[in-house]
Amino acid sequence: xxxxxxxxxxxxxxxxxxxxxxxxxxxxxxxxxxxxxxxxxxxxxxxxxxxxxxxxxxxxxxxxxxxxxxxxxxxxxxxxxxxxxxxxxxxxxxxxxxxxxxxxxxxxxxxxxxxxxxxxxxxxxxxxxxxxxxxxxxxxxxxxxxxxxxxxxxxxxxxxxxxxxxxxxxxxxxxxxxxxxxxxxxxxxxxxxxxxxxxxxxxxxxxxxxxxxxxxxxxxxxxxxxxxxxxxxxxxxxxxxxxxxxxxxxxxxxxxxxxxxxxxxxxxxxxxxxxxxxxxxxxxxxxxxxxxxxxxxxxxxxxxxxxxxxxxxxxxxxxxxxxxxxxxxxxxxxx
Amino acid sequence: xxxxxxxxxxxxxxxxxxxxxxxxxxxxxxxxxxxxxxxxxxxxxxxxxxxxxxxxxxxxxxxxxxxxxxxxxxxxxxxxxxxxxxxxxxxxxxxxxxxxxxxxxxxxxxxxxxxxxxxxxxxxxxxxxxxxxxxxxxxxxxxxxxxxxxxxxxxxxxxxxxxxxxxxxxxxxxxxxxxxxxxxxxxxxxxxxxxxxxxxxxxxxxxxxxxxxxxxxxxxxxxxxxxxxxxxxxxxxxxxxxxxxxxxxxxxxxxxxxxxxxxxxxxxxxxxxxxxxxxxxxxxxxx
Numbered sequence: 001x002x003x004x005x006x007x008x009x010x011x012x013x014x015x016x017x018x019x020x021x022x023x024x025x026x027x028x029x030x031x032x033x034x035x036x037x038x039x040x041x042x043x044x045x046x047x048x049x050x051x052x053x054x055x056x057x058x059x060x061x062x063x064x065x066x067x068x069x070x071x072x073x074x075x076x077x078x079x080x081x082x083x084x085x086x087x088x089x090x091x092x093x094x095x096x097x098x099x100x101x102x103x104x105x106x107x108x109x110x111x112x113x114x115x116x117x118x119x120x121x122x123x124x125x126x127x128x129x130x131x132x133x134x135x136x137x138x139x140x141x142x143x144x145x146x147x148x149x150x151x152x153x154x155x156x157x158x159x160x161x162x163x164x165x166x167x168x169x170x171x172x173x174x175x176x177x178x179x180x181x182x183x184x185x186x187x188x189x190x191x192x193x194x195x196x197x198x199x200x201x202x203x204x205x206x207x208x209x210x211x212x213x214x215x216x217x218x219x220x221x222x223x224x225x226x227x228x229x230x231x232x233x234x235x236x237x238x239x240x241x242x243x244x245x246x247x248x249x250x251x252x253x254x255x256x257x258x259x260x261x262x263x264x265x266x267x268x269x270x271x272x273x274x275x276x277x278x279x280x281x282x283x284x285x286x287x288x289x290x291x292x293x294x295x296x297x298x299x300x301x302x303x304x305x306x307x308x309x310x311x312x313x314x315x316x317x318x319x320x321x322x323x324x325x326x327x328x329x330x331x332x333x334x335x
Numbered sequence: 336x337x338x339x340x341x342x343x344x345x346x347x348x349x350x351x352x353x354x355x356x357x358x359x360x361x362x363x364x365x366x367x368x369x370x371x372x373x374x375x376x377x378x379x380x381x382x383x384x385x386x387x388x389x390x391x392x393x394x395x396x397x398x399x400x401x402x403x404x405x406x407x408x409x410x411x412x413x414x415x416x417x418x419x420x421x422x423x424x425x426x427x428x429x430x431x432x433x434x435x436x437x438x439x440x441x442x443x444x445x446x447x448x449x450x451x452x453x454x455x456x457x458x459x460x461x462x463x464x465x466x467x468x469x470x471x472x473x474x475x476x477x478x479x480x481x482x483x484x485x486x487x488x489x490x491x492x493x494x495x496x497x498x499x500x501x502x503x504x505x506x507x508x509x510x511x512x513x514x515x516x517x518x519x520x521x522x523x524x525x526x527x528x529x530x531x532x533x534x535x536x537x538x539x540x541x542x543x544x545x546x547x548x549x550x551x552x553x554x555x556x557x558x559x560x561x562x563x564x565x566x567x568x569x570x571x572x573x574x575x576x577x578x579x580x581x582x583x584x585x586x587x588x589x590x591x592x593x594x595x596x597x598x599x600x601x602x603x604x605x606x607x608x609x610x611x612x613x614x615x616x617x618x619x620x621x622x
Contacts, residue, residue, distance in 0.1 A: 057428045104606075107613040110427040111370045111568070115560045116609050119602040122557055126602075130595045241553065245435055252432065282447050288440025295433045296421055 018166055022159045031162050037263075037270050038165035039226045042172045044250045044262035046219025049176065051248075052257035053185065054212045055192030059244050060101060060117035063124035064217040066239030068094045068224025070128060073141040073234055083148030083229070090225040091218060098217020099210065106209045121241055129236040140235030144228050161230060168226060172219060173263070179215075180259055188212055192257075249287055252294050255301030264303050340469055342586045348475045348544070350582020351482035355537035356555055357562040357574040358489065359530030365569025366506045366526050369419050370427065372434040374534060375556025376441035381407045381535030382542045382551060383449055386456050396459050400539040404532040411531025412524045420523065445549040458543035478540045485536060486575060489529070493571075502526060506569065554598060561605040565616055573616075 022031055043065050050058050071090030075081045081089070105116045128135045135141065147155035147164055155161055179185050187208050190198040199205055228234050237243075254265020273283045298305050360374050384406045388399035414437055422430050460473035493499035498521075505512040505522045513519060538551075545551070562581055566573025581601055589597035608616060 051428070055426075055428065057431055104610045108609055109613070111364075111431070112564065112609060112613065114370070114427075114431055115564060116606065118557060119561065119605050123599055123602045123606070126596070126599045130599075241557075242439075245439060248432065248435065249439075282443050284439040284443035285447060288436050288438075288443060291436030291439065292418055292433050295429050295436065296418065299429060 015170075019163075022162055026159070028158055031158050033271065033274055035158070035162045035165045035230060036227075037267050038162075038169040039223055039230060040247070040250065040270065041169055041223075041263045041266045042226070043220045043223035044247050044254075044266055045172045045176050046216035046223070047247050048216075048251055048256065048262050049179070049188070049219070050209075050212050050216040052251065052261070053180065053188040053192060054209055056106070056209065056213075057114045057248075058105075058117045058213070058216065059114055059241065060105075060121040060124070061216070061220050061247055062239050062241065062243035063121040064094050064098055064220035065224035065227070065243065066124060066128060066234075066236075067097055068221030069228035069234045069238055070135060070141065070224075071221070072225035072228045073144045074134070076145050077141065077143055083145055084150070087147075087222075087225050087229075091221045094221025094224070095214055095218040098221075099214045102210045102213035102217070106206060106213060118241065121239070121244060125236060125239040125241070128239055135236070138236060140233060141228075142233050144232045144234065146232070147229050165226060165230070168222065169263070172222075173259070177259060184208070184211070249291055252291055252301055255303035255305070255307075256299075258300065258303045258307065260303045261301055265301060268302070337468070338590065339587075342590050343583065344469055344471060344475070346583035346586035347579065348478050348582070349586060350579035351478050352537050352541040353555070353558055353562055353582050354575050354578025355482055355485060355533045355540075357559040357566070357578050358486070358571065359533040360556075360559045361563040361566065361569055361571060361574040362502075362526055363530045364563065365571075366502060367415075367419065367523055368427075368430075369422075370431050370434065370560075371530070372431060372556065373414065373437035373441060374530065374559065375552030376438045376445075377407050377410060377531050377534040377552070378538045378555055379445055379549060379552035380410060380441060381531075381538035382456070382547045383445060384535070385539040385542065386454055386547050387449075389457065400536065403535045403539050407531040407535035408528040409531075411527035415524050415527035419527075420520070442549055442552075449549070451549060454547040456542040456547055461543075472544070474543050478544070481536070481540055485533065489533075489571075498522075498525065558601045561601045564605060565608060567616055 021034070043061065046064075047058070047061050050056050068090050071093045072086050075086035075089055076083060079086075101117070101120050105113060105120065108116050129137060131137070147161065149155065153160070155164055179188075187198070187203055190201075190203060191205055191208060195205055224238070227238070250265040250269050251262055252265065253269050254263065255261030269287065273280060273287075294301060300308065356374065356378055359377075360371060363369050363371050363374070381403045384403040385396075385399045388394045388402050389396060394402070418433055418437065419430070422433055458474050460477050462473050463470055464473055464476070466476070491499075493503055501512070501517045502522050502525065504515070504517055505519065509519075512522075558581060562577035563569075563574055565580070566575075566577035581604070584604065585597050585600055588600045592600075
């Protein structure tokens with residue numbers, strides 16, 4: 001009971017810090033960075049659903065991110081659609097694309113799945129890069145509008161965009177929390193642990209995997225659309241396979257298959273690369289080996305390792321308490 | 336008609352390069368079950384070492400190639416011993432992620448050492464010859480011939496020597512190989528050395544007709560994955576057949592369909608194949 005309470009207080013504290021941060025510390029550079037971290041985290045949360053919980057490494061994620069970004073960009077600049085409608089449509093389009101890819105891709109297993117989705121990612125990249133008349137090719141897409149106003153609330157300042165990103169991130173985390181702590185989340189984990197076993201107890205593998213994959217594409221699309229309206233410029237580079245690898249890195253550092261992992265990893269990696277200037281260009285010289293070391297020694301990342309440590313400590317406590325009780329009883333019986 | 340023959344010849348050239356890269360990948364996958372995403376980075380390192388040897392130290396092309404093969408083979412052994420050896424028996428995702436980590440590091444290392452600009456590699460075989468009415472550069476001929484020689488060498492090594500037999504045995508049945516006393520660790524590092532050497536040879540041969548830059552391995556490795564799936568993961572004849580098939584499809588497709596979308600062809604081919612047959616073509620027990 002105490003544990004749950006302290007966890008809740010901690011979460012509340014973090015939420016308060018996140019909300020109050022721009023008011024106490026209105027540094028434009030830091031705010032911009034944090035907004036970007038929030039936006040990327042949304043995509044990493046999506047990535048975590050399929051790769052962390054269901055256990056299928058999807059390498060098409062930058063592609064879905066780009067579909068969301070280009071969806072919003074094209075609908076607003078070329079079709080002249082109002083912002084919020086375009087956002088909704090872009091996310092819907094990405095989800096549908098995710099569902100279609102998922103139906104076919106999920107029939108393949110392990111390495112085949114990774115390579116299949118990698119190919120889908122490359123196809124999306126090459127299409128964006130070559131389809132000059134629609135996407136602007138290598139020149140990219142410029143003049144994407146900032147989020148439109150909702151009634152009296154406008155989003156033309158950095159602080160308001162920070163709150164918008166924070167809102168969508170909170171929504172994402174809330175949704176992931178509900179999923180993970182529901183029967184659906186248990187189902188995902190059951191599939192990850194053993195597909196055969198899950199099948200035996202009557203879980204529909206395909207249906208659940210498809211749901212997970214579509215959800216993960218949805219979040220990637222949302223993240224991409226928000227990114228497009230925040231940066232206001234997008235190029236084919238955002239759909240490159242290296243972007244997927246970066247997301248994978250955020251997830252691994254934070255902790256794959258954990259709820260806090262995506263935000264922790266994204267925050268740490270992005271702020272590290274930004275604060276150490278030399279890292280900007282050659283960050284993979286450090287992070288490449290970090291990824292390898294994590295996989296070798298800490299496959300569950302930072303939050304996963306902390307969780308394991310806490311659990312060990314708690315078990316120890318329970319054990320010592322039990323031992324004490326046993327000793328007492330023994331003494332009592334002897335006496 | 337002449338255009339078609341010209342494209343077939345070009346397809347054989349690209350196909351030879353793809354085949355050499357795919358052979359290493361399929362060996363490592365078939366024998367050690369490692370989906371080595373870093374193989375493309377080995378390819379890139381191979382090209383740079385050859386270039387550096389020629390430009391920096393003024394060695395002859397052939398000596399540079401041999402140095403490059405040695406360096407990348409060693410690189411393969413080091414990664415195997417330091418990383419993949421420790422992941423033996425781990426699930427597929429951890430292996431893939433480890434390989435991606437190596438790939439990211441090597442690419443950044445290439446950028447750090449040699450910059451992001453494109454380099455041209457000179458070759459002593461730049462002259463043009465006339466072959467049955469086709470005008471071809473000597474370098475392209477060299478690629479095709481060298482690839483065949485390397486494949487034959489690999490074939491004889493695997494079938495005629497004891498170590499080769501041990502490698503084959505381990506590919507066919509791991510437990511059985513252990514039972515008859517095959518040193519698994521030796522086979523593992525040897526396989527990585529061969530794969531690295533093949534990648535270096537392919538890169539050194541192909542670089543004079545392409546360019547050398549830090550991300551040059553990316554498309555090649557992805558196509559090599561396409562090839563080994565088409566050919567059946569772990570199958571050597573499959574990799575050879577798949578490599579040439581892809582090279583020919585690409586170069587003929589570039590001429591008759593669209594040169595802009597020639598890279599899409601390979602990936603669409605794979606997506607279509609896996610859509611029809613989710614376990615890959617010609618799959619044996621290995622998955």
